[in-house]
Amino acid sequence: MSIVSLKSSRIRSINDMPIDPSGDYILYWMTSSRRFHYNAGMDRAVELSLSLNKPVLVIECMSIRHDWANERILTFSVQGMLENIKIFDENNVTYLPWVETHKDSGSRLLAKLSSHACSVIVDEYPTYLPRTIMEKASKICKVNTEAADSNGILPMAWAGKEHMTAYSFRKHVQRSMADALLNLPMKNSMEGVSVNIRYDRQEMMSLFRAVEIEFTPLEWLWRVGEGGKISQQAMAPLDIDHEVKSVMKMKGGRIEALKRMEIFLEMNLNRYSTDRNNTENPAVSTLSPWFHFGHISTIEVVVELFKRSNWTYDMTCFEDMGKGTRSGWWGLSESEESFLDQIITWRELGFNFAHYRRDHKSIDSIPNWAKKSLQEHSKDERKPYTFDDIENARTDDEVWNAAQRELLRTGLIHNYMRMVWGKKILEWAPDPNTAADWMIQINDRWALDGRDPNSYTGIFWVLGRHDRAWGPERPVFGKVRYMTTESARRKLKLKNYISRWSENAPLPREIQRL
Ligand SMILES: Cc1cc2nc3c(=O)[nH]c(=O)nc-3n(C[C@H](O)[C@H](O)[C@H](O)COP(=O)(O)OP(=O)(O)OC[C@H]3O[C@@H](n4cnc5c(N)ncnc54)[C@H](O)[C@@H]3O)c2cc1C
Numbered sequence: 171m172s173i174v175s176l177k178s179s180r181i182r183s184i185n186d187m188p189i190d191p192s193g194d195y196i197l198y199w200m201t202s203s204r205r206f207h208y209n210a211g212m213d214r215a216v217e218l219s220l221s222l223n224k225p226v227l228v229i230e231c232m233s234i235r236h237d238w239a240n241e242r243i244l245t246f247s248v249q250g251m252l253e254n255i256k257i258f259d260e261n262n263v264t265y266l267p268w269v270e271t272h273k274d275s276g277s278r279l280l281a282k283l284s285s286h287a288c289s290v291i292v293d294e295y296p297t298y299l300p301r302t303i304m305e306k307a308s309k310i311c312k313v314n315t316e317a318a319d320s321n322g323i324l325p326m327a328w329a330g331k332e333h334m335t336a337y338s339f340r341k342h343v344q345r346s347m348a349d350a351l352l353n354l355p356m357k358n359s360m361e362g363v364s365v366n367i368r369y370d371r372q373e374m375m376s377l378f379r380a381v382e383i384e385f386t387p388l389e390w391l392w393r394v395g396e397g398g399k400i401s402q403q404a405m406a407p408l409d410i411d412h413e414v415k416s417v418m419k420m421k422g423g424r425i426e427a428l429k430r431m432e433i434f435l436e437m438n439l440n441r442y443s444t445d446r447n448n449t450e451n452p453a454v455s456t457l458s459p460w461f462h463f464g465h466i467s468t469i470e471v472v473v474e475l476f477k478r479s480n481w482t483y484d485m486t487c488f489e490d491m492g493k494g495t496r497s498g499w500w501g502l503s504e505s506e507e508s509f510l511d512q513i514i515t516w517r518e519l520g521f522n523f524a525h526y527r528r529d530h531k532s533i534d535s536i537p538n539w540a541k542k543s544l545q546e547h548s549k550d551e552r553k554p555y556t557f558d559d560i561e562n563a564r565t566d567d568e569v570w571n572a573a574q575r576e577l578l579r580t581g582l583i584h585n586y587m588r589m590v591w592g593k594k595i596l597e598w599a600p601d602p603n604t605a606a607d608w609m610i611q612i613n614d615r616w617a618l619d620g621r622d623p624n625s626y627t628g629i630f631w632v633l634g635r636h637d638r639a640w641g642p643e644r645p646v647f648g649k650v651r652y653m654t655t656e657s658a659r660r661k662l663k664l665k666n667y668i669s670r671w672s673e674n675a676p677l678p679r680e681i682q683r684l
Pocket of ligand 1: 626
């Protein structure tokens, strides 16, 4: 038995198993789009539920068996879960947050719960743990299993191949935009649904008892999400990285994301094209961690921007369509267009590349001209910094140290400084391969938005991916784009930035640790 999805471009079957109409529920295994709104997985779960007349069970899981499991990541995701409990309940959908509180307690969880399901839906995500889970699900689940792509405005499947440049991807974006806007997930998949699709709580309790799965205690989740000592004590027994602490003001969940979206769209978007790189008062959304954990969708931000600008598709410049020009084709202001180029073209280029290229986390993925040029300069002299010097911000470059401390303390780096941060690691590491490895290790460990397709877009952009050759040829960099902290000093006013992130500076009040 198969039920064709109305939103088929975002849904694909990942095994050859049939739907089991005698199962107890439709299982939605939520691993990256950790939200109710604008979620293709929710759309599909509701669609199957109504066709089969079976309830929906949504499980949001958090493993502690991944490479970078730490307090920062866990607190942020649990804060999102606590809000999701309320949001799903208000929308009449049965939702259960589940955190692996000791290693291996999650083993076979999916196998056990999918064996009682009619059909399984899992998030489609092109990298890191959610990708591994999706691939494992295709083998573990013995019923029809589908992957749902809620990652961005364009379904990843539409590109058909990886794009090497933003220019070529932008052409694809322009050609596909009209169809993409008709294929967005719904803001609320339950809109207009009058039948009860909740999975009965008593049945769920007895099922969990029968398959020997323990619920994650709500009280423990609450303590983790609370922050401060309470949170640290709750996480203390877990086998995770306790050095990477949570950060106040970086509160996971939809409420904080909506607040930041509101401030950005109302107060900062109009300065985006001029003040994005301003280190004092940058006109940016700061939403990347919430996008990364799926607490809010970029689709929601783009739709809100369209609404507030009264934008309709007939405002696009049809002559420019498909030519790959960066601005002028939306028929919006320079700032709005420049933001849309980042949140759609640049962000989704990263998803596109990771989706089609298994080697997206490897130096093999950089273009040949960059490989050749970096190789030709591999013996050039470098500073003898160790990984420890770099990770602990112990270099002679105070601008760079400031950027690294910003990352250690807040989980983010200002966008322009992030480019300089990467370029200096390339300059200092013993060779380009080690530079890539060090950037990945530091970014994935400390950045709240790390482990994302755009982590690897940014890191490999430093090494020439999605870029062109530049002259004059320089030591170490060869023809790869050169950037220095001196040029950043000339371009940006960095005095306050450096003192804000100096070694002994107290943490700014707004980001004190939880
Ligand atoms: C070395 C290096 C590492 C990076 N690591 C990450 C990472 O781990 N996670 C991550 O999300 N981004 C990463 N980036 C890209 C970029 O720096 C961040 O996306 C951006 O700074 C996030 O801030 P914001 O949310 O305020 O962005 P805004 O300017 O408000 O933009 C909105 C959204 O558009 C997307 N976006 C913006 N700029 C870029 C860009 N240059 N490339 C791709 N997408 C972009 C992001 O999703 C961002 O949240 C990295 C860049 C570099 C050079």
